[in-house]
Amino acid sequence: MRLFLSSYRFGADPAALLRVTGPPGPIAVIANAADAWPAQARQSSLHSEFGPLRELGFDPAEVDLRDHVGDPDSLRASLSGFPAVWVRGGNTFVLRAQLARSGGDVVLTDLVRSGALAYAGYSAGACVVTPTLRGVEFSDDPGEVEPTCGIAPQWDGLGLVDFAIVPHAGGSPLDDGGSRLAVDHLKRNHIAFRALTDDDTIVVDTTDGTDTSHC
Numbered sequence: 612m613r614l615f616l617s618s619y620r621f622g623a624d625p626a627a628l629l630r631v632t633g634p635p636g637p638i639a640v641i642a643n644a645a646d647a648w649p650a651q652a653r654q655s656s657l658h659s660e661f662g663p664l665r666e667l668g669f670d671p672a673e674v675d676l677r678d679h680v681g682d683p684d685s686l687r688a689s690l691s692g693f694p695a696v697w698v699r700g701g702n703t704f705v706l707r708a709q710l711a712r713s714g715g716d717v718v719l720t721d722l723v724r725s726g727a728l729a730y731a732g733y734s735a736g737a738c739v740v741t742p743t744l745r746g747v748e749f750s751d752d753p754g755e756v757e758p759t760c761g762i763a764p765q766w767d768g769l770g771l772v773d774f775a776i777v778p779h780a781g782g783s784p785l786d787d788g789g790s791r792l793a794v795d796h797l798k799r800n801h802i803a804f805r806a807l808t809d810d811d812t813i814v815v816d817t818t819d820g821t822d823t824s825h826c
């Protein structure tokens with residue numbers, strides 16, 4: 612299992628991403644954390660990911676979870692054509708709901724745990740792989756889920772790591788005060804977590820015995 616998790620994009624060291632993905636090549640981009648945004652803003656958010664990925668040598672292409680609602684087999688087929696996936700930020704609860712609707716929660720977990728797919732994600736894309744989304748509500752609105760996805764918000768993550776993640780800590784300009792509230796909540800409830808500044812990344816590689824590292 613290979614994971615690259617960050618607060619904002621590549622953090623301070625893009626080389627950490629390449630240690631997870633291997634040499635740059637095709638990469639699937641999942642932008643569904645932005646599904647509650649106006650269509651033009653969502654499209655801009657998708658394109659904003661392509662440029663930095665291309666600068667690193669990747670060939671990005673969107674895999675839209677909305678195209679696979681109720682059809683996890685088609686999603687599995689789409690993702691199986693890529694060695695790596697990049698999951699951008701936005702609303703973690705909306706991303707989690709779209710994963711549930713498409714079966715992406717099961718498909719991604721299977722592909723990543725088996726080593727068939729390297730997973731890279733930042734902000735919402737990092738938070739969604741944790742065991743619980745408790746604390747995320749201080750930054751992301753669960754109320755956006757039902758009008759966007761037609762289902763109730765889910766509070767469990769994919770469980771690929773055994774700790775919660777608090778992005779945009781340490782005075783990030785992207786923080787609206789939610790990171791401090793999340794940290795306080797997680798501490799009060801004795802939930803293990805990592806708070807990440809926008810320079811920080813977490814790399815997990817179990818294929819060679821490497822444990823979680825905080826860069």
